[in-house]
Amino acid sequence: MVLVSAHLGVANADALEREGCPQEHAVYVEELSGTTVRFEPDEAGAATVDSFSMRLPSGETLSGLIVWNNGISRPNASLAMEDCEGGNWENDCLVWSGVLYQLHDDGFIRHYGSRVAASQLLFPDVSRVLWFQAMQHGWLTPSIDTFLFLRCSQEADL
Numbered sequence: 001m002v003l004v005s006a007h008l009g010v011a012n013a014d015a016l017e018r019e020g021c022p023q024e025h026a027v028y029v030e031e032l033s034g035t036t037v038r039f040e041p042d043e044a045g046a047a048t049v050d051s052f053s054m055r056l057p058s059g060e061t062l063s064g065l066i067v068w069n070n071g072i073s074r075p076n077a078s079l080a081m082e083d084c085e086g087g088n089w090e091n092d093c094l095v096w097s098g099v100l101y102q103l104h105d106d107g108f109i110r111h112y113g114s115r116v117a118a119s120q121l122l123f124p125d126v127s128r129v130l131w132f133q134a135m136q137h138g139w140l141t142p143s144i145d146t147f148l149f150l151r152c153s154q155e156a157d158l
Helices: 002-019 089-093 126-137
Strands: 026-030 035-040 048-055 061-068 075-081 094-098 101-103 109-111 120-122 146-152
Touching: 002 146, 035 146, 089 094, 094 126
Parallel strands: none
Antiparallel strands: 026 035, 026 146, 035 048, 048 061, 061 075, 075 094, 101 109, 101 120, 120 146
């Protein structure tokens, strides 16, 4: 019984930290592989919601953007290689693109857009897509598409 109470206390502390964490400072982890996602404040412009990076277990880092598309009611996320030789984001560097979902404690799954860090993020099909990229580049990739809130980073921490 003591272990259950201790575990619930940790879960409550995590929930309190997350509730006080703006999405642009959230760090997430895919627990099976250790892949992390780190959000960063973005100054790029009105169409960009947030920037993020995904660090793979083999050390590679992918750059990510979440943007609102014209005429589409939900933002679109994309991941690209940081050190891309072609330099063109969409044609040469893009490795994954799709809708990013936030999973909240109330049981609701929402399209990305909440300014408070969600308990989990769902990148649909990212593990399969990156697995195919891994065959070309020798990467170690996430095993599943769900990332759990790990911590809130401070601006100086970015």
